[in-house]
Amino acid sequence: xxxxxxxxxxxxxFINNFVLARFLGLCPYMGVSKQLDSAIGMGMAVxxxxxxxxxxxxxxxxxxLAPTYxxxxxxxxxxxxxxxxxxxxxxxxVFILVIASLVQFIEMYIQKIxxxxxxxxxxxxxxxxxxxxxxGVAVLNIDMFFKDGLPLHNSFINTIVQAFAAGxxxxxxxxxxxxxxxxxxxxxxxxxxxxxxIAFIIAGLMSIAFLGFSGMNVE
Amino acid sequence: MNNILRLSIxxxxxxxxxxxxxxxxxxxxxxxxxxxxxxxxxxxxxxVLPEAKLLVPVNQKVPxxxxxxxxxxxxxxxxxxxxxxxxxxxxxxxxxxxAAGSGYSSIVETMVGIDTSGHxxxxxxxxxxxxxxLGALCVNSEPFNGKKWSTLQFVGKGIGDLKVDKDGxxxxxxxxxxxxxxxxxxxxxxxxxxxxxxxxxASAANPEVN
Amino acid sequence: xxxxxEFVKGIYKENPVFRLALGLCPTLAVSTSISNAIGMGAATxxxxxxxxxxxxxxxxxxxxxxxxxxxxxxxxxxxxxxxxVIASFVTIVEMIMSAYxxxxxxxLGIFIPLIVVNCIILGRAEGYASKNPLIPSIVDALGMGAGxxxxxxxIALLRELLGSGEFLGHTLFGGGFKPVLLMILPPGAFxxxxxxxxxxxWLDARKKQS
Numbered sequence: 320x321x322x323x324x325x326x327x328x329x330x331x332x333f334i335n336n337f338v339l340a341r342f343l344g345l346c347p348y349m350g351v352s353k354q355l356d357s358a359i360g361m362g363m364a365v366x367x368x369x370x371x372x373x374x375x376x377x378x379x380x381x382x383x384l385a386p387t388y389x390x391x392x393x394x395x396x397x398x399x400x401x402x403x404x405x406x407x408x409x410x411x412x413v414f415i416l417v418i419a420s421l422v423q424f425i426e427m428y429i430q431k432i433x434x435x436x437x438x439x440x441x442x443x444x445x446x447x448x449x450x451x452x453x454x455g456v457a458v459l460n461i462d463m464f465f466k467d468g469l470p471l472h473n474s475f476i477n478t479i480v481q482a483f484a485a486g487x488x489x490x491x492x493x494x495x496x497x498x499x500x501x502x503x504x505x506x507x508x509x510x511x512x513x514x515x516x517i518a519f520i521i522a523g524l525m526s527i528a529f530l531g532f533s534g535m536n537v538e
Numbered sequence: 539m540n541n542i543l544r545l546s547i548x549x550x551x552x553x554x555x556x557x558x559x560x561x562x563x564x565x566x567x568x569x570x571x572x573x574x575x576x577x578x579x580x581x582x583x584x585x586v587l588p589e590a591k592l593l594v595p596v597n598q599k600v601p602x603x604x605x606x607x608x609x610x611x612x613x614x615x616x617x618x619x620x621x622x623x624x625x626x627x628x629x630x631x632x633x634x635x636x637a638a639g640s641g642y643s644s645i646v647e648t649m650v651g652i653d654t655s656g657h658x659x660x661x662x663x664x665x666x667x668x669x670x671x672l673g674a675l676c677v678n679s680e681p682f683n684g685k686k687w688s689t690l691q692f693v694g695k696g697i698g699d700l701k702v703d704k705d706g707x708x709x710x711x712x713x714x715x716x717x718x719x720x721x722x723x724x725x726x727x728x729x730x731x732x733x734x735x736x737x738x739x740a741s742a743a744n745p746e747v748n
Numbered sequence: 749x750x751x752x753x754e755f756v757k758g759i760y761k762e763n764p765v766f767r768l769a770l771g772l773c774p775t776l777a778v779s780t781s782i783s784n785a786i787g788m789g790a791a792t793x794x795x796x797x798x799x800x801x802x803x804x805x806x807x808x809x810x811x812x813x814x815x816x817x818x819x820x821x822x823x824x825x826x827x828x829x830x831x832x833v834i835a836s837f838v839t840i841v842e843m844i845m846s847a848y849x850x851x852x853x854x855x856l857g858i859f860i861p862l863i864v865v866n867c868i869i870l871g872r873a874e875g876y877a878s879k880n881p882l883i884p885s886i887v888d889a890l891g892m893g894a895g896x897x898x899x900x901x902x903i904a905l906l907r908e909l910l911g912s913g914e915f916l917g918h919t920l921f922g923g924g925f926k927p928v929l930l931m932i933l934p935p936g937a938f939x940x941x942x943x944x945x946x947x948x949x950w951l952d953a954r955k956k957q958s
Contacts, residue, residue, distance in 0.1 A: 322640065334717075335642060340934055341669065342777035346867055349769065388604040400602075400610045408564045408843065409557060411861045412835040416553070419831055451773045451865045458858050462644050462667055471640075511950035512942075515769060519942030526935040530714060545825045552829055556836040563843055570847040578850070643858065667857040669777075672933065674855060714933055 322473070324480055331484035337452050338492045339526040344452030348493060349518055358497035359490070360439055364425075366486025369453050372421055373482035376414050376457040377475060384410060385468035407468065414457050422448045456485045495525065578664055579649070583619060586651025586660040587634050590621030618733060621651070632659055635733055639725030641666065641718040642673045650692075650726050656739040661692045661726065666718075673718030687712040687719060692726070697734065700727035751887050758891025765899035765941075766948055770867040774859045775900055776937035782916050785904035787852040788859065789897025791841050793890065795863050798837035800877040800889035803830055807878050830873045831864075838864040868892060906940050907931045 322330075337343045344365070351361045382391050386405040392398040426444045430437045447453065460481060464474040471477075499521055508517050583593055595616045601609040618635040622628070632653045638645050644667030651659040668674045675687065682691040687710055701707020702719050711719030734740075764770045771792070778788045806829065810822055842860050845853040853860065863869070872892055877885040908914055911931030913921045930936050 330717075341643070342773050342934065342937070343862075345772040345776065346770070349772065388602070388610055408560060408839060411839045411842065411864055412553070412556065412560070412832060415831055415835050415864050416828070419828060449865045449867050449870060451862050454865050455773075455858060455862055458861050459643055462858065463640060466638075466645060509946075511953060512946040513949075516942045516946035516949060519938050519945060523935045523938030523942060526933075526938055527930070530933065530935065541821055545821065548822065549825050549828055549832075553832050556832050560836055560839050560843075563840055567843045567847040571843075574847065574850050665854070667854065669857075674857070713929060 322477055324476070327477060327480050328484045331481050332488035332491065333529065333532040336488045336492060336529050336532075337456070337485045338489055339522065339529045341455070343455040344450055344489050347446060347450055348489075348496065348522070349515060350446075352493050352496035352518070353500050355494065355497045355501060356439070358493045360436075362486070362490025362493045364444065365447060365450060365452065365489055366483065368418070368421060368425060368447050369456055369486040369489075370479060370482045372414075372418050372453050373457050373460055373478050375417050375421070377460060377478045379413055379417065380407075380410065380461055380465070381470055381474075384413065385465070387468045389469070405468075410458075410461070415454060418453050418457070419448045452485065452489055456482050492525065492529075496521065582649035582662040582664045583634055583651075585662045586649050587619070587621040587632055588660070589623060590631055592622040592625050592627070593634070594620045594622070594627070596620060618737075630654060633733075633737060635729055636664070637722075637725040637729040639721035639728075641676075641721040642668050642715065644668055646673075646676065646718065646721050646725070648722055648726060650729070652730070654739070656696060656730070656734050656737075658692045658695045658726075661689050663689065663722070668715070668718050673712065673715040675712050675715065676718050676722060682710075685710065697727060697730045700724070700730070751884065754884055754887045755891040755894070758888065758893070758895040759898060760895070762892075763895040763899055764868045764871075764892050765896060766945060768868075768871070770871055771896060772941075774862060774866060775896075775903065776934070776941065777859055778856060779900050779903040779907055779937060779940075780911070780932045781855075781908045781914070782901055782904045784852075784855050785900035786897065787849070788856055789893065789900050791845065791856070791860060792863055792866060792868070792896055793893025794841055795834065795837045795866075796869055796872060796889040796893045797886065798840075799830070799834045799869055799873050800885040801882065802833045802837075803873045803877040804880065804882045804885040806833070808882070826878065827870075827874070830870060830878075834869050834873065835864045868896060902944065903937070903940050907936055911936055 331337070335341060338345065338348050347361055347365070351357050381389050384406040386403040386407075388394075388400060390403045392403045393400055398404075422444060426437075429444070460478040463481075464471050464477050496518070500518065503517065503521075512520070583590075587593065596618055597614045598617045599612045600615040601612050603609050616636075618633050620627075620630060621632045621634060623631045632651055634649060634651045636647055636649055638647045640646075645665075646663065646668065647665040649662045649664050651661070653659050662679075663677045666674065666676060668676065677689070678687060679689045680686075682688040682693075691710060695708075699708050700723050702709045702711045702716065702723050704711060704716055705720070707723070709719065709723050758764065762768060765772070765775050774788055774792070778784045811819060814822060838861060841863065842853075845856075845860060872888060876888050880888070905915075908916075909920070910928045911933075913919055913925050913927040928936075931940070
């Protein structure tokens, strides 16, 4: 089964929403969804990091880790094709180091070009490193778009599209949640449920709503 | 600058030590992982062709090519298995093959057993990494009650029956996991459509087979 | 704090899931069945143990062999070093699971490599193991791991019981029981944990009153 671009977008934003269906990115989802502005900022930052991280990790996997004819060991160092090392077991370490470094660089870059944006995003940036949605989408790209170490048809484009759409989906539910929680400040919620508990219940209700998408036929 | 260089070196050394340790453990566990895969294939074959006492793989040479289409080397890949009722090749009872399709979050691999007329005897999901609680329920093999997905609902189906309910067919999909259900059903149908002519079995979709 | 108190705090007072709101992603995804919960809990505890131990030892090593100034500059790369250590242990868990527990490895899916971003592990490494000697760090890891596992099991208990009518895979209720499918789907996870959090808050408020 091949994935069309439009199909992937609808899949990643709605049917397989990374927060409400795949359970990825929950910590920032709960922590940053109290106000609309921080929600939007976090959403954009996450989308950006997700896309770039997926790009870099795809390249590293395809050209360094997987033991195929695409590997630099074969192309550049001329190792005989049967002896190209299988470094796929280093996937987790390499990916998380890439993500951590990326977040560091982006933080330094934002600090330089826009101190106001940096102040606004402040503590959230380092938190993006442990955002399981970023590592999650990177690993998902490999699981979905590679077979036996070789990229499937349109693997690279699919990876970028899925990462970007996943970020959009994350931003969408973050904004929705922030909108609801801002209104909720004025509501009379029973004391034990104020704060985190009611946020989860709302997420549950939103998740039910998004379940409705699972019947969608996107062929 | 000097400081950054020193720190980078320390970090690199630590990473190299970690990589070395991991490579060793990989070396030790890899054969075990291969064994598990083999055992899994054999187990799946026993489930989809239970009465077969002898299973003979039929290979094809698959060329491994590089980006320009040059053939690097050829690899043996199992195209399908022949199942015989006795320990010799006198009584052919059916065939088994693997089908793979892209699901929600992984490639779902299924082992399918068919009889000599091309109808499914049994299927077994051999590998999937679908969402726990949703697509992952595709492995359910309880008796089929007509309403809930079970791998048993494929028993007796021919290539023409392989469509999920959402596509107008008889296959009941998993609630909330249409994509996984469709991936499995369509992957079996696709593999069958290439395999049946090869095995010289006629089907509704392909009645004239020589 | 005594060692016993160190251990127990991870279970109730500072339960990583219910009190510190850490490790939410795997908690919700994997709590569809009690066996999955136990498996994930065990894997995470293993990584916690390994990383807390290594981090405590590495900090000890560096404070012994480096000068004040050296320590200050190494401090800059401590997070990446912790990440390498944690990622290594997670990779070890990945390999051991695929080799010796393939069924569990398949049901836990991508959440095994995601243990590396489980905030509990980096949180304890940075917040505790880097500042405490070896033995308390080990006990802390065990306590947090146990608390995490118990939290997972508590959620899984409700979800498996109501969502599939089973307990540890054994069907409990008779044929007449219609399972609440929602419980094992994503919404169920959110609702159950929201409920538990609310109840815990209520219990705390009552304690404070008395």
